[in-house]
Amino acid sequence: xxxxxxxxxxxxxxxxxxxxxxxxxxxxxxxxxxxxxxxxxxxxxxxxxxxxxxxxxxxxxxxxxxxxxxxxxxxxxx
Amino acid sequence: xxxxxxxxxxxxxxxxxxxxxxxxxxxxxxxxxxxxxxxxxxxxxxxxxxxxxxxxxxxxxxxxxxxxxxxxxxxxxxxxxxxxxxxxxxxxxxxxxxxxxxxxxxxxxxxxxxxxxxxxxxxxxxxxxxxxxxxxxxxxxxxxxxxxxxxxxxxxxxxxxxxxxxxxxxxxxxxxxxxxxxxxxxxxxxxxxxxxxxxxxxxxxxxxxxxxxxxxxxxxxxxxxxxxxxxxxxxxxxxxxxxxxxxxxxxxxxxxxxxxxxxxxxxxxxxxxxxxxxxxxxxxxxxxxxxxxxxxxxxxxxxxxxxxxxxxxxxxxxxxxxxxxxxxxxxxxxxxxxxxxxxxxxxxxxxxxxxxxxxxxxxxxxxxxxxxxxxxxxxxxxxxxxxxxxxxxxxxxxxxxxxxxxxxxxxxxxxxx
Numbered sequence: 001x002x003x004x005x006x007x008x009x010x011x012x013x014x015x016x017x018x019x020x021x022x023x024x025x026x027x028x029x030x031x032x033x034x035x036x037x038x039x040x041x042x043x044x045x046x047x048x049x050x051x052x053x054x055x056x057x058x059x060x061x062x063x064x065x066x067x068x069x070x071x072x073x074x075x076x077x078x
Numbered sequence: 079x080x081x082x083x084x085x086x087x088x089x090x091x092x093x094x095x096x097x098x099x100x101x102x103x104x105x106x107x108x109x110x111x112x113x114x115x116x117x118x119x120x121x122x123x124x125x126x127x128x129x130x131x132x133x134x135x136x137x138x139x140x141x142x143x144x145x146x147x148x149x150x151x152x153x154x155x156x157x158x159x160x161x162x163x164x165x166x167x168x169x170x171x172x173x174x175x176x177x178x179x180x181x182x183x184x185x186x187x188x189x190x191x192x193x194x195x196x197x198x199x200x201x202x203x204x205x206x207x208x209x210x211x212x213x214x215x216x217x218x219x220x221x222x223x224x225x226x227x228x229x230x231x232x233x234x235x236x237x238x239x240x241x242x243x244x245x246x247x248x249x250x251x252x253x254x255x256x257x258x259x260x261x262x263x264x265x266x267x268x269x270x271x272x273x274x275x276x277x278x279x280x281x282x283x284x285x286x287x288x289x290x291x292x293x294x295x296x297x298x299x300x301x302x303x304x305x306x307x308x309x310x311x312x313x314x315x316x317x318x319x320x321x322x323x324x325x326x327x328x329x330x331x332x333x334x335x336x337x338x339x340x341x342x343x344x345x346x347x348x349x350x351x352x353x354x355x356x357x358x359x360x361x362x363x364x365x366x367x368x369x370x371x372x373x374x375x376x377x378x379x380x381x382x383x384x385x386x387x388x389x390x391x392x393x394x395x396x397x398x399x400x401x402x403x404x405x406x407x408x409x410x411x412x413x414x415x416x417x418x419x420x421x422x423x424x425x426x427x428x429x430x431x432x433x434x435x436x437x438x439x440x441x442x443x444x445x446x447x448x449x450x451x452x453x454x455x456x457x458x459x460x461x462x463x464x465x466x467x468x469x470x471x472x473x474x475x476x477x478x479x480x481x482x483x484x485x486x487x488x489x490x491x492x493x494x495x
Contacts, residue, residue: 062134
């Protein structure tokens with residue numbers, strides 16, 4: 001369902017890369033698809049790329065909504 | 079729970095049987111932690127608030143999610159949209175489909191071919207789709223105005239998008255016309271799509287992943303509404319039939335949608351739903367989506383449009399149930415909503431991922447048919463990874479190989495699945 005999780009930029013790196021904080025987990029991502037991203041901005045990421053930048057209000061709304069979700073139980077199948 | 083884990087993930091474990099002893103076939107365990115009940119986050123909210131939140135929740139298919147949700151609410155509230163507005167929504171959803179397909183071609187396919195991904199290709203297509211979106215949201219889809227669309231501006235934006243696709247995939251437009259032109263293109267062209275097809279053909283993987291699953295039929299919003307309303311678990315394990323008679327397993331997405339296209343029909347006759355027909359269908363959609371957009375635009379422009387803001391419903395008192403669908407790059411998406419006194423009481427969805435990565439669906443059945451022990455195990459993993467890419471999961475997916483002789487995953491039995 002390609003959930004849009006806001007990730008906060010915590011470090012800008014060389015070669016159009018950055019480190020993001022996603023709920024306490026740090027990941028290195030590419031900024032090749034977005035322009036003018038600054039430290040502290042929120043972005044939506046997908047398979048290692050920042051897809052888009054979110055304004056702080058949108059990010060806060062989404063994070064509040066996501067925080068309401070409960071942990072899904074793993075579904076095991078054959 | 080940690081935000082990073084909320085999205086969930088898919089782990090596919092392959093156990094390869096002993097090549098000379100009892101069981102040379104491939105065993106498959108699918109472990110999914112994907113959250114299929116995000117709709118409950120919307121329960122208790124007023125209609126307008128819930129509709130505003132839906133597109134924020136989804137990264138790649140936010141537009142389709144928003145459209146399916148809106149259609150479900152419109153059916154529940156008995157406030158159907160004007161046909162011109164419906165056509166404008168179809169343009170947006172088709173544009174999003176194109177963006178998603180280009181992601182596969184520019185990022186995922188090169189990764190699997192050992193080539194460098196090409197983000198500029200995505201930027202070029204996103205720019206073109208954004209132009210379409212800007213035209214529509216400033217006019218027909220502006221809920222406060224519902225202004226007519228400027229036909230020339232819209233046609234110009236579609237033409238530019240088509241030119242971008244032609245630049246990124248030279249020769250593909252003519253290639254999808256016939257099986258022979260397709261074969262010529264695949265042998266000689268340079269884009270990652272052609273290189274991928276050549277790899278599949280050269281390795282003898284055209285049939286890999288072939289199974290008895292059928293293309294998901296053109297099921298209506300009403301069909302999805304009935305099933306989602308009756309079974310809270312339908313969104314996690316959808317079936318065409320029911321528990322007593324599950325019916326054939328079904329696949330949704332480009333291959334299922336393009337069955338009527340002569341190229342896909344010819345490739346399917348030869349290779350079933352193996353890797354070659356599946357990737358060919360996605361390439362066909364890439365190059366034909368500009369024409370699809372033209373069709374939606376013609377429908378929209380043929381109608382005068384509402385010309386005034388939507389009348390809407392009485393938000394505080396409305397009660398009812400409804401369903402809506404939209405076709406994403408990965409396949410058919412459906413939402414079902416229940417409303418009482420203007421507030422959401424239940425919201426259920428079924429995403430394409432759940433058909434294609436069903437515990438007994440196209441991926442598992444396709445892998446189950448793969449003979450292990452007759453070839454190189456590394457090759458088998460590469461082919462399996464291509465099958466995952468062909469079905470395009472919407473959460474991160476990991477393929478794991480278990481050593482020969484490893485017992486089945488606890489609780490998974492000893493089946494060839």
